[in-house]
Amino acid sequence: MSDVRLFSGLSNAVSASPEKRQAQWNKALLIFFFLTPGFLLLIMFLVVPIGQAAYYSLYNWNGLGPLDDFIGLDNYARAFGETVFRGAIQHSLFIMVLSLAVQLPLAMTLALILIRGQLRFQRFFRTLFFLPYVFSEIVAAYIWLYVYNPRGGLLNEFLSLFRPEINGTAWLADLDTVLVAIFFVLTWKFFGFHMLLYMAGLQNISREVEDSARVSGANEWQVLRYVTLPMMRSTISLSVFLSILGSFQQFIVVWILTEGGPAFRSELIVTYLYKFGIQRMQLGFGSALAIILFLMTLIFSIGYQRTVLRQTLAE
Amino acid sequence: MRKLRIALMIGLLAIGMVLVSCGGGETTDDTAENTTTEETTAQEDTTSAETDTSDAAADECGEVVEIEWWHISTIEAEQAYWQSKADEFMANNPCVQINITVLENEAFKARLTTVMQSGEPPDIFQSWGGGVLWAYAEAGLLRDISPQLEGEWRDSIAAQSALELFGRDGAYYGVPWQWGAVGIYYNKDLFEQAGLDPESPPATWSEFLAAVQTLKDAGITPITIGEGDKWPGHFWWVYLAIRNGGEQAFLDAFNRDGSFTDAPFVKAGEDLQELIALEPFPEGYLGFTYNDSAAVFGNGEAAMELMGQWHQAVQRDSSEDGAGVANLGWFLFPMVEGGAGNASDVLGGGDGFGIGKDAPDEAVEFVRFLTSAENQTAALEAVGFGPPTTTDAQSAITDPVQQQILEARNAAAYFQLYYDQFLPPAVGGTVNDAVEQIFAGVASPEEAAQQIEDSAALELGD
Numbered sequence: 001m002s003d004v005r006l007f008s009g010l011s012n013a014v015s016a017s018p019e020k021r022q023a024q025w026n027k028a029l030l031i032f033f034f035l036t037p038g039f040l041l042l043i044m045f046l047v048v049p050i051g052q053a054a055y056y057s058l059y060n061w062n063g064l065g066p067l068d069d070f071i072g073l074d075n076y077a078r079a080f081g082e083t084v085f086r087g088a089i090q091h092s093l094f095i096m097v098l099s100l101a102v103q104l105p106l107a108m109t110l111a112l113i114l115i116r117g118q119l120r121f122q123r124f125f126r127t128l129f130f131l132p133y134v135f136s137e138i139v140a141a142y143i144w145l146y147v148y149n150p151r152g153g154l155l156n157e158f159l160s161l162f163r164p165e166i167n168g169t170a171w172l173a174d175l176d177t178v179l180v181a182i183f184f185v186l187t188w189k190f191f192g193f194h195m196l197l198y199m200a201g202l203q204n205i206s207r208e209v210e211d212s213a214r215v216s217g218a219n220e221w222q223v224l225r226y227v228t229l230p231m232m233r234s235t236i237s238l239s240v241f242l243s244i245l246g247s248f249q250q251f252i253v254v255w256i257l258t259e260g261g262p263a264f265r266s267e268l269i270v271t272y273l274y275k276f277g278i279q280r281m282q283l284g285f286g287s288a289l290a291i292i293l294f295l296m297t298l299i300f301s302i303g304y305q306r307t308v309l310r311q312t313l314a315e
Numbered sequence: 316m317r318k319l320r321i322a323l324m325i326g327l328l329a330i331g332m333v334l335v336s337c338g339g340g341e342t343t344d345d346t347a348e349n350t351t352t353e354e355t356t357a358q359e360d361t362t363s364a365e366t367d368t369s370d371a372a373a374d375e376c377g378e379v380v381e382i383e384w385w386h387i388s389t390i391e392a393e394q395a396y397w398q399s400k401a402d403e404f405m406a407n408n409p410c411v412q413i414n415i416t417v418l419e420n421e422a423f424k425a426r427l428t429t430v431m432q433s434g435e436p437p438d439i440f441q442s443w444g445g446g447v448l449w450a451y452a453e454a455g456l457l458r459d460i461s462p463q464l465e466g467e468w469r470d471s472i473a474a475q476s477a478l479e480l481f482g483r484d485g486a487y488y489g490v491p492w493q494w495g496a497v498g499i500y501y502n503k504d505l506f507e508q509a510g511l512d513p514e515s516p517p518a519t520w521s522e523f524l525a526a527v528q529t530l531k532d533a534g535i536t537p538i539t540i541g542e543g544d545k546w547p548g549h550f551w552w553v554y555l556a557i558r559n560g561g562e563q564a565f566l567d568a569f570n571r572d573g574s575f576t577d578a579p580f581v582k583a584g585e586d587l588q589e590l591i592a593l594e595p596f597p598e599g600y601l602g603f604t605y606n607d608s609a610a611v612f613g614n615g616e617a618a619m620e621l622m623g624q625w626h627q628a629v630q631r632d633s634s635e636d637g638a639g640v641a642n643l644g645w646f647l648f649p650m651v652e653g654g655a656g657n658a659s660d661v662l663g664g665g666d667g668f669g670i671g672k673d674a675p676d677e678a679v680e681f682v683r684f685l686t687s688a689e690n691q692t693a694a695l696e697a698v699g700f701g702p703p704t705t706t707d708a709q710s711a712i713t714d715p716v717q718q719q720i721l722e723a724r725n726a727a728a729y730f731q732l733y734y735d736q737f738l739p740p741a742v743g744g745t746v747n748d749a750v751e752q753i754f755a756g757v758a759s760p761e762e763a764a765q766q767i768e769d770s771a772a773l774e775l776g777d
Contacts, residue, residue: 062739063432064454150599170599173543175755261543262601263755264748280741281428281450 050294057288062281075288084264085289088272091179095268096247098183099190104239107191111198112224126199130192137189141256144185148172148257172258178266185253190246194239201235202228237308241301248297269293376410382678383437383671385416387423396698400690404681411677431456436671438678442489444480444667445737451669457488458670463679464490471688473706474665476730480737481667492686493701494665495624496647496723497550497733500716503642505618509533516646518658520558520586523649527595530618537595539617541608542754545747546735550621551590552750552763553734554648554662555583561656562729568768569738571776575768576761579655584753584760586651591754601755609633615640621648623663624701624720645716647723661727664736665701738771745770 057076060069079085110129114122132140147154150170160167171181205228213227229236251270254260260267260275267275273293277286384401388394394417401413416437418426423441430436436456442448451457464487472478474494481489503513509530517523530537542548556565560579567573568580597603597611605622606629612620613634620626631639650658668682684690688707694700695711702712702721712718724730735743749766752758758766 062450063428064450064456150602168598170602173599173602175757258543258602261545261751263752263757275744276741278428280744281739282741 050291053287053290053294056284057291059284061284063283064281071284075285076292078285079288079292084267085272087264088260088267088269091266092248092250092268094179095183095186095250096244099186099243099247100240103187103191104194104236104243106187107194107239108198108236110191111195111202112228114195115199115202126196129195132189133192133196135189137252138256140185140189141253144188145257148181173262175262175265178258178262182254182257182266185257186250189253190243194243197235197239198232201232205231241304241309244300244304245297248293378410380411380675380677382411382413382439382675382681383416384413384439385418385423385427385437385441387418387420387441389417389419392698393700396694400685401681404684408677411681413681436673438671438674439682440669440671442481442667442669443664443732443736444477444489444491445732446739446743447736448481448488448669449483450739452483452486452488456672458672458674458679459486459488460490460670460679461485461487463676463683468683471705471707473709473725474704476727477665477667477704480732481669489667489669490682490686491665491667491704492691493624494663494704494724495701495720496661496663496727497554497621497623498645498647498720498723499619499621500612500626500630500640501619501644501646502612502615502617502640503644505530505535505615506644509535509618513642513644516644517649518646520649520651524590524593527590527593531593531595536597536611536617537593538619538621539597539603539608539611540600540620541603541605542596542600542751543602543607544605545751546733547605547608547622548750548754549733549735549747550662552583552587552753553731553746554621555586555651556580557660557662557729557731558648558651558656558658559583559586559654561654561660562731564655565731568771569775571771575771576764580764580767581760584763587750587753588760591756601751605629606633610635613639624665624717627714627716628699643716645719657728659723659726660729660731661723662731662733663724664733665704739774742767742770742774
């Protein structure tokens with residue numbers, strides 16, 4: 001908003017008295033000096049690296065020596081031709097869809113129970129549910145590495161109480177279960193964050209609105225469906241936005257649990273990028289992957305902000 | 316006016332802060348270095364003590380020569396040994412200052428790649444030779460030490476095939492100091508329990524498969540493997556390729572006269588499938604790390620494991636009682652009937668020192684000092700490293716298994732370095748992935764060979 005005021009101020013200044021003009025200039029300078037450091041940082045640590053990555057992505061380059069093998073868009077063609085990369089995109093989408101379908105409703109349910117259910121020990125439960133989010137992702141992943149351990153891990157010990165034959169099942173080493181097992185960890189790790197967002201959103205909704213709906217004869221489901229949820233629209237769209245971006249950028253948990261294995265069945269976009277671009281010293285190819293990921297998230301973010309977020313903010 | 320001045324000051328302050336924080340990048344890097352590297356306080360003490368003395372000595376020698384050395388021996392006894400040798404060298408050469416940085420294996424690889432890309436390699440660093448080292452050499456990041464190496468130093472080395480992996484086209488960029496072979500470790504007690512003769516392990520692939528079946532029938536897990544790490548599985552496939560195709564098949568594929576889809580490489584996958592079909596591995600092995608697997612072997616829960624010279628120590632340290640397998644045996648990978656390779660051909664590798672481009676002569680002298688027969692003998696006695704590279708230090712190996720490994724290494728008609736070190740990193744990684752897919756049953760031998768060939772065509776040329 002400041003830039004708008006700045007320019008209108010300047011146009012006014014032309015006709016204004018010298019003192020006033022001076023004041024306007026001071027204001028402009030002030031804004032300039034406040035913005036410059038931020039811009040410098042932005043350019044140095046965001047714009048320049050992206051430009052560099054775009055440049056490297058046109059070369060076959062191992063990161064050593066000069067850039068002399070120009071191959072145009074071959075790296076991009078190669079990326080989309082790789083079944084492993086296409087698989088990684090599918091896995092990221094899978095995680096994303098499950099997050100939206102399972103993780104967020106779960107977070108919403110818990111938030112509703114905690115805030116509207118007038119539970120005793122509300123604070124205790126809130127802290128308990130939020131705790132996983134406070135752990136660093138590395139710690140969380142290592143905890144689950146032990147939980148999933150096929151030999152004497154917590155999960156198998158527990159499940160074998162009911163079905164003894166389950167002991168020894170290696171959830172993270174099985175091609176069919178690995179992705180779901182990872183999703184479970186991600187849910188455990190992140191639902192608390194979304195729950196907290198929803199709790200904050202719920203607290204902003206006045207009880208009186210809900211009560212008046214009840215007085216008008218709405219049952220609890222109708223209150224939720226037609227009053228509470230619509231009023232939480234901006235919170236929900238924010239949490240959906242963060243959840244989708246998070247699914248595409250997930251790396252640490254998957255890397256520690258499986259490194260994308262077995263046989264690429266839990267490879268996500270970023271683990272693929274790290275493995276094939278950095279570890280295998282194909283920096284040109286890795287840069288192309290980074291640019292693809294960047295464009296995907298950028299287009300999504302802009303699209304989402306222009307449509308969903310703008311609408312909700314306007315309300 | 317006053318307002319403007321204040322605004323200006325604030326603005327300048329902000330810009331100044333940005334500049335300081337950017338300019339300070341190097342300093343923060345250095346602090347990070349000190350905290351991330353596992354330099355023990357004892358070492359730091361000695362280093363700072365050395366700095367003091369060398370400051371005093373600086374007057375006498377004019378200028379102190381500094382040597383940066385990165386190694387990955389994080390085990391305390393090994394660290395202490397290297398430090399003692401550095402101290403000894405510095406005592407004999409008062410004008411030399413050796414700075415040691417100890418890094419964990421994976422951290423080392425990541426850091427080394429970064430400093431190589433910025434064109435500032437350490438003077439001496441851990442190297443396995445082969446493709447990765449050659450990539451650095453090609454980019455002009457390493458020092459050719461062949462003038463110093465020729466003659467006495469070179470002649471002292473028994474593992475000549477290993478030395479060749481540190482050089483190319485007559486130039487040498489480092490030397491190996493310990494070098495071994497990959498072979499099958501086995502638990503003699505479990506063999507006996509299954510009714511197999513523990514003193515005559517299988518010599519051919521079909522005998523081997525029969526032994527696996529016998530163990531399985533006796534209710535013993537025949538083989539353990541840490542396939543979650545992928546490289547342990549690549550040993551199996553590469554050994555089968557070596558036995559099936561011999562040196563020529565590999566050289567042809569590597570030099571692009573042949574291809575990784577040639578018959579021996581497909582046959583290797585088929586042989587491996589035959590083994591996998593017997594289901595000889597513990598449940599969940601696709602998710603095991605090497606250390607998980609070593610624990611299974613060390614606890615006596617599986618009869619065999621294909622692994623390198625370090626395995627003896629690792630399975631012992633990973634076992635629950637800390638003692639490892641009581642009756643440990645070792646045999647060379649069985650010969651595949653009708654294969655073009657020799658039964659004595661060996662897959663293996665070890666550790667060496669690479670020399671950075673700006674290394675002073677003293678650094679080369681120091682490496683020569685470290686790899687001398689006397690010091691290799693001392694190292695074996697003090698810490699118990701793997702098979703040494705110099706002829707005269709070999710007698711210090713007394714353990715029967717290590718002696719077998721040493722003999723196999725020296726007797727090899729063709730010594731193949733691990734593919735994932737010998738080949739360019741991208742191809743090596745693809746070999747590991749492709750073999751893992753055979754293990755997981757999602758790729759056929761042909762598909763696996765094709766994946767490797769595609770990557771080789773991209774990196775080595777068509």
